[in-house]
Amino acid sequence: MGIFFDIIFCQRIISIMRKYKIFISTARNLTPYLNQELLSLGFKELSVLNTGLFLEATFSDIMRLNLCLHSANHIFLLIKEFKCSGPEELYKQVYDIEWENIIFEDGYISIFSNVSNLTIRDNRFANLKCKDAIVDRLVRIKGKRPDSGPLRDKTVVYLYWIDNHCAIYIDTSGESLSKRGYRKIPLKAPLQETLASGIILATNWQGKTHFVNPMCGSGTLAIEAAFIALNRAPSIFRKNFGFMHTKLFKISVLEGIRKELLNKENRNFNSKIIATDIDKDAIEASYKNACLAQVENYIEFKACDYKETPIPQPPGIIIINPEYGIRLGRINELENSYGEIGDFLKQKCSGFTAYIFSGNIDLLKKVRLKTQKKLIFFNADIECRLYEYSLYEGSKRAPKSTTEHNQE
Numbered sequence: 001m002g003i004f005f006d007i008i009f010c011q012r013i014i015s016i017m018r019k020y021k022i023f024i025s026t027a028r029n030l031t032p033y034l035n036q037e038l039l040s041l042g043f044k045e046l047s048v049l050n051t052g053l054f055l056e057a058t059f060s061d062i063m064r065l066n067l068c069l070h071s072a073n074h075i076f077l078l079i080k081e082f083k084c085s086g087p088e089e090l091y092k093q094v095y096d097i098e099w100e101n102i103i104f105e106d107g108y109i110s111i112f113s114n115v116s117n118l119t120i121r122d123n124r125f126a127n128l129k130c131k132d133a134i135v136d137r138l139v140r141i142k143g144k145r146p147d148s149g150p151l152r153d154k155t156v157v158y159l160y161w162i163d164n165h166c167a168i169y170i171d172t173s174g175e176s177l178s179k180r181g182y183r184k185i186p187l188k189a190p191l192q193e194t195l196a197s198g199i200i201l202a203t204n205w206q207g208k209t210h211f212v213n214p215m216c217g218s219g220t221l222a223i224e225a226a227f228i229a230l231n232r233a234p235s236i237f238r239k240n241f242g243f244m245h246t247k248l249f250k251i252s253v254l255e256g257i258r259k260e261l262l263n264k265e266n267r268n269f270n271s272k273i274i275a276t277d278i279d280k281d282a283i284e285a286s287y288k289n290a291c292l293a294q295v296e297n298y299i300e301f302k303a304c305d306y307k308e309t310p311i312p313q314p315p316g317i318i319i320i321n322p323e324y325g326i327r328l329g330r331i332n333e334l335e336n337s338y339g340e341i342g343d344f345l346k347q348k349c350s351g352f353t354a355y356i357f358s359g360n361i362d363l364l365k366k367v368r369l370k371t372q373k374k375l376i377f378f379n380a381d382i383e384c385r386l387y388e389y390s391l392y393e394g395s396k397r398a399p400k401s402t403t404e405h406n407q408e
Contacts, residue, residue: 017058021078023169025052026071027194028378033201034071041068059248062172064257066241067233070197070224073176076158076169077243084166086119087129094133094168102170103155103246105142109134110152112171113159120161130159130168155245174242181238182293185285187218191321191357195379196224197234199357199386202375203317207231207269210316212352214306216275219286219299221319226295229269233261237294269298271316276302276309307344314351324359324382335366342367349391359384 026034028051035045035053043061046054052072057065059077066075079102082093103109111127120126134157135145146155156171178194191199200221205211207229213221227234235241236258243249277283283303290296302310306320320341325331338358345354346369353372358364359382373388 017060019056019058020062021046021054022057022062022172023052023054023076023078024065024069024072025074025076027051027073027192027198029376030071030195030198033198034069036201037069037071038065041065059243060253060257063241063243063249063254064261066173066177066243067235067238067257067261069177070227070234071194071201072173073178073194074171074173075177077172079168079170081165081167083164084117084161085164086117087126090126090161090166091129091133093166094130095137097134097137097168099134099137100141101247103134103138103146105138105144105146107146107245108151108154109146109148109157110150110154111148111157111159112152113161115159115161117161117163126159126161130157152242153240154242156242170242170246172241172243172246174240174245177235179238180234180293182223183218183220183289184292185218185288187282187285190218191220191379193220193224193234195377196220197228199319199355199377200225200228202377202386203319203353203355203388205317207266207271210271210312210314210352211273212309212311212316212318212349213273213275214277214309214318214320215322216277216286216301217282217321219275219282219289219301221321222273222275222286222299223290223293223295225273226290226293226298229266229271229273230295230298231264231266232295236261272312273299274302274310274312275299276304276306278303278305306341307348311349311352316352318345318349318352318354319357320355321357322363324384325363331360331363334360334363338363338366339368342369345369345389345391352391354389354391355386356389357384357386361385 031048031053043055062075080097084090111131113123113127115123115126131148139145152175156174158169158171160167178192180193211225216222275286280303283301287301290299323334325334359379364385364387369389371387372390375386377384377386
């Protein structure tokens with residue numbers, strides 16, 4: 001019995017220390033900022049795509065990355081790659097994987113996929129073949145089978161099958177990492193948490209100057225800014241990840257990582273984070289969300305018109321995410337609003353660098369300020385722009401940025 005236990009223990013240690021190929025996904029055009037995060041954590045990419053990147057990491061690293069990354073959506077652990085010409089070959093290749101050493105036979109699995117193969121008319125058929133192969137092997141070897149369904153809160157298997165290239169992954173995140181767990185009151189058209197973080201990372205703000213967010217809505221930008229200023233792992237308090245439902249997971253390792261990350265937080269930053277909104281319900285929701293995120297003591301909330309937002313002494317950044325007029329309508333009214341935003345920035349925010357994030361380029365033109373930088377992002381399926389403005393007193397013109405990115 002002792003020898004058997006030693007063998008199992010050694011196998012688990014080897015699995016934890018082994019390096020796996022992983023793919024970290026993010027929203028389109030956020031890859032440079034995700035890569036920037038990874039470099040700061042000591043990782044180097046193997047290859048980069050527009051929606052993510054590949055790298056090598058141990059299972060302990062994978063847990064750490066799930067907790068730490070601000071701009072990532074999912075972290076996929078590669079189990080197997082192979083050539084596949086049709087559904088029967090898919091079944092055979094998936095069946096040959098040693099699932100009994102990876103997932104629990106009495107657990108719960110969900111299968112998701114990206115399939116483009118001439119033999120498959122409906123992704124659900126490919127998902128079913130994949131699920132059947134996993135279940136059949138576990139029944140043969142373990143005498144039990146996991147339940148299966150659409151929920152992503154347990155073991156998630158991801159099938160990527162394009163032409164004849166097939167790859168099987170475990171989604172170690174489970175539900176998207178954008179679901180930090182703090183936003184219980186999202187209000188209208190909220191920014192996804194990972195996109196909000198990506199926008200802040202694109203400004204190069206690191207918490208050393210002030211951060212002002214008029215029109216804060218449900219407070220996502222301000223809360224994500226607080227995470228960055230605190231050097232807080234954004235998912236550190238999240239209670240469930242996909243990796244927790246695999247046989248590679250050890251709770252003691254995760255708790256050690258959490259303790260280490262908490263000890264590295266910077267709770268003494270002196271810069272202000274200010275969030276305002278004319279809607280009192282929005283401010284109440286923002287404060288409640290900040291409480292759930294445990295950052296309420298680091299953000300100053302105020303219910304007021306954005307023009308009355310308290311502006312501290314510069315330097316700092318101001319980020320405004322006004323209505324686009326796409327989901328929420330009222331384009332004609334918004335034309336005046338965007339013009340007034342430009343006046344507010346010019347007259348009251350000198351010495352700051354301002355950013356406006358919007359999915360409506362025509363409305364952005366109404367701001368009538370010289371742009372220093374223009375970046376393209378995607379809010380779901382809406383193509384958006386992040387415009388940067390350097391604000392100076394009077395009529396002084398902003399110098400042209402040497403790093404101007406005009407991607408229009």
